Amino acid sequence: MESSATHTLSTQTQGAPLAKYAASRRVGDYIFLSGVIAVDPQNKVIVNGFDDIPAEAAQLIGQTGEFSTDYKIGPILAQSWYVLNAIRGHIEAQGGQMSDVFKLVQYFRNVDHFPYYSQVRQLFFPDQAPVSTVVEVSAMMPSKAILIEVEATAYLPLS
Amino acid sequence: MESSATHTLSTQTQGAPLAKYAASRRVGDYIFLSGVIAVDPQNKVIVNGFDDIPAEAAQLIGQTGEFSTDYKIGPILAQSWYVLNAIRGHIEAQGGQMSDVFKLVQYFRNVDHFPYYSQVRQLFFPDQAPVSTVVEVSAMMPSKAILIEVEATAYLPLS
């Protein structure tokens, strides 16, 4: 039985409340998420490279240890990991799991980044791929340092 | 009980019917809207500034009375108001209210406009924010004078 119960989760559990911003909302059997970007809302820091994510995650997603390569591919890989990990966090906070996410709309500042993002996404969706739309757009909030934004939708029926 | 009843509302209540265009559609418990832009389809006029919206609305959304400022911020503020007001009109015509809108995808020609749009949006969503995705794109129909397009989804269960 659907209900229109809505749960507004802010992306921060501590610190100043975000004004008028809902990170996700349950509507009926679905959970709709706002587009997620790689910004740590507590620190207001844009994820910029491997140093901005946990070391084990960096290893997992392709950090090479070679300075020039990691300088170049770190930003998109780290932002991809951060965004998908945040989406997983939101879904788990609602009692679901990443595999309940069935649809992703992915906005890129540079669609040449897609192969890097795709290799990270495979870590989060090892079994079944979600339906997916990919486009390159001019920019996202809050600045051109943001390379990717992902809008996820999940299906988690109430009983 | 869901039904697949669909209601096609044209964006104009009078004048020539738009060919093959559905402003909104009820599908099951949801109402899906086409992306809305700030064009008065009767007059075929693109909303260009405070003069193109009702004076009380202009006051409400930040008209200053100072020519240069209003010339600069008028277009985005007026288009934001026009678009959100049109969305509210479509939802109310279906028996719902603005708070039934739970998701907005917002396309900007210049994402620097977001703060202006956001202050208008707060007038339409004083309580709970909808989930929101914001991107800057190259253009919308019908011309570069369009600064914003908003695609809304509402939840209004039957029975």
Next chain:
Amino acid sequence: MESSATHTLSTQTQGAPLAKYAASRRVGDYIFLSGVIAVDPQNKVIVNGFDDIPAEAAQLIGQTGEFSTDYKIGPILAQSWYVLNAIRGHIEAQGGQMSDVFKLVQYFRNVDHFPYYSQVRQLFFPDQAPVSTVVEVSAMMPSKAILIEVEATAYLPLS
């Protein structure tokens, strides 16, 4: 009665399996499609003009026989036809029909192409128009030769 059954259709029925890609997914009473582009993955070809689609389709969508005109309008018309035809194929493969598609999000590399696309779309939706969002973006995968991407959603309740 909704179910969370998911069906992953690859866009190719033969040849190498696509890695981690779901062309469509049934979720509850809805069928969600990944964004579709005019690429034949079997032959690894981007649809480039009238020659890349069946002759009867080309006739139907406006091939003139005049070289310069067809060279110019062929790509967007042929890609529009290919994409909408592919969407129809996915929906029919799930037991539905094109009229079950109630929502389209349409990404263009050049929004001046919209009128051409629109005349093709009318062939696929002769009765009721789906709700529609149109934006111009910078690029789609896999290259700038792709002029349009369409993300479709259909409603096909499980009895």
Next chain:
Amino acid sequence: MESSATHTLSTQTQGAPLAKYAASRRVGDYIFLSGVIAVDPQNKVIVNGFDDIPAEAAQLIGQTGEFSTDYKIGPILAQSWYVLNAIRGHIEAQGGQMSDVFKLVQYFRNVDHFPYYSQVRQLFFPDQAPVSTVVEVSAMMPSKAILIEVEATAYLPLS
């Protein structure tokens, strides 16, 4: 004892002789190679993607099976493999092995391709890396389809 014996190897063992072109030259204890590009001189075909190299090589260097990704990353990966494999062929034809190559100058049309090239290079130099210079230049012969040119130097003392 060094000798100034020079061996001019054409890059083709059959077919028409190349005019005035030396693929490599032994000079003293060194073997100097001309810059190598990914062109099959027999067929005069520029390597354009995974289909232009042996399937096992394509697998090895990162072919994903997903059309859009492989369309985008295939050219640089396939050209990188082709070039390094040709270099290895030249060195082996002179009685040496790839590990005798101690220096590479690598010219790219787009230095964002370096991470892809680098992952292929690691397959050819699993142990010790050669000294390496990487720059992005405007173009190589014969056309902008050439994404990379590699100039190798090897040390293979005449005992």
Next chain:
Amino acid sequence: MESSATHTLSTQTQGAPLAKYAASRRVGDYIFLSGVIAVDPQNKVIVNGFDDIPAEAAQLIGQTGEFSTDYKIGPILAQSWYVLNAIRGHIEAQGGQMSDVFKLVQYFRNVDHFPYYSQVRQLFFPDQAPVSTVVEVSAMMPSKAILIEVEATAYLPLS
């Protein structure tokens, strides 16, 4: 007596090992260096101006103390100093001295920078100039902040 002994020096003496990167290699009587850029791999910093090099070096190479001037000429001067100093470090680590460097290939992002670089180079080569090739290229790894890359070759016969 030549030997094919090879010494791989990483550009960092502490911290994470660089993957598959050889800063220099002895081959026979020669020492070949990889192209050097003004990056401190330990701190992951691109040298950006006078503040990124030792104060005495900054003084030596032309820091004026006037903000606008130093803002403009600092990057190329500081990167030139850093690169040549790193080259000297590599050669000294191999038991040689800067005057053993007989050849430099110098890649610039803007060949108008050459006079600045040249005045720094004279500090490192007070007596005999090395042979020199100078070209302007589009970019170096890892980003457009890199203004110069220098590839050095030294002659340091064993015994």
Next chain:
Amino acid sequence: MESSATHTLSTQTQGAPLAKYAASRRVGDYIFLSGVIAVDPQNKVIVNGFDDIPAEAAQLIGQTGEFSTDYKIGPILAQSWYVLNAIRGHIEAQGGQMSDVFKLVQYFRNVDHFPYYSQVRQLFFPDQAPVSTVVEVSAMMPSKAILIEVEATAYLPLS
């Protein structure tokens, strides 16, 4: 027997000495040349066309006598001849001959010029071709009027 004797030849035999510039250097059994451009250092004049080289050379390399053609192809042909002739001069001054040059790195401002250069190069290397690398770069010193720079290496064993 190698020696590390170095001979620094200035590019001018008379007139003011060039500061800190070595046109060539003998190192062991090799002679390394700085990149050569088509500038007469005495007159400081960039070679601009057939009129800037000896008439017999102009005839040899393809001067047609037709104004428009010679205006267009003269610069690259004349610069190619000038540069290769200067390289020959440097080698002969060291007791060698052009055929001792075994390697050329050729930088072009426009790689469409390569065929013109190549026909001139054949005059200088009638028998065996040197190993060769060709790239198009953005610019050379001292100005965009320079169309080509060639860096030559020769092998001329002592004793």
